[in-house]
Amino acid sequence: MKEMKLRYAMVCSSNQNRSMEAHAVLKREGFDVASYGTGQHVKLPGPSVREPNVYDFGTPYKHMLDDLRRKDPELYRRNGILPMLKRNVGVKTAPQRWQENAADGTFDVVLTFEGKVFDMVVQDLHNRDHVLMKPVLVINLEVKDNHEEAAVGGRLALLLCQELDATENWEDFIDDIIINFERQHNRKLLYTISYY
Template sequence: MEFLEYSSTMLSSCPAAPRPLLLLLLKLFGSLPFNPKVLEPAPVPVPSSLVMLISSLNVKPNNFLAGKKSQISSTPPMRFRYAMVCSSNQNRSMEAHALLKRQGLDVASYGTGSHVKLPGPSLREPNVYDFGTPYKQMFDELRRKDPELYKRNGILQMIKRNLSVKLAPQRWQDNAGDGVFDVVMTFEEKVFDSVLEDLNNREQSLTKTILVMNLEVKDNHEEAAIGGRLALELCQEIEGNETWEDTIDDIVAGFEKQHRRKLVYSISFY
């Protein structure tokens, strides 16, 4: 009895290796019903360091641990982080964001206004939202207000595109927690000035350079589509170089000559 009491007490704390032997002894002494499954070795936990390694390699853990052929992504890492910026993070910046994201570039988008503004029944009656309001909420509200109007002027289609890209509009001045960017693309002179002013007012403790460019694009659906394609082409040209510092003058000159559009750029710091 002393053996059985001692064995039962130690069962839960015994190492994995002697556990089957102890269970067999308990069976022989009649203390436990025999179950062959309890003699199977305990599963070995996967170390957290291995899980992190698998995640960093973009490998499916089950296939990796089962010894199957690893499925590692062949997509090369992006050199630069891009930010597309307009006033309300609705039309121009989101058109460019969607295109760059589709092509695999590391991109985010923002607005610089105090509020998000969308066209309403008249110029004096815009729809005004706070940054961070989900696109889905805007879509549902406008469709409920006047579905014919907002379908006819393309607002519902635009917001539907936006909610497939991200959750809600974001404000550039509140993006300190999003990390640093290498290239910022704006689509209006006043937005360009707002981004530079904000960067100049930041602490700039990293001494990291950031390229801020402005491509003037009218705020309508047709021009936004053209501007988005031009922004994608320009960013792909930048992405094709090891650094933009040594090549930006040639890139800008070539872009302006080909498309007959003026580019303005400035270099700032984080």
């Protein structure tokens, strides 16, 4: 298997669906990838919109899985949360929060899946001390927050990351890569370059 050269972060809001799907897909393909949420807590659908299941970042996915199996296994199997958590258990131990990832080092590419998360990541990077002056590409690939769209988004994230990884110097070719991707997949991307 070809060695991947770039380090990637997948970031979504608080439910761990889109970023973890992309993380799982890229990890299977041998990418150096991590995933994060940006919310205050991990929120998973509950019995009603007003009753979500809320967990702290760092709570093991296994604990969430066991908790929801105890509460209502039929509901959480039917709405796809149990299969999602089973996938997550196979990818990493627990969800991590983007704003607390400083100890994880730097990334070459950060991929977000909704505009408000893109804005939060860009703002967070802007507010950090830029001591390394190492560029980081931040891209938003808008993906609806449901299991079907997350699967599509994961495949699109893989294609985009494969294109970036195959490019000798993404900084010189990023405009062409984005334009070609948008044409090929009929998806509009938002992107910017920030620094560590």
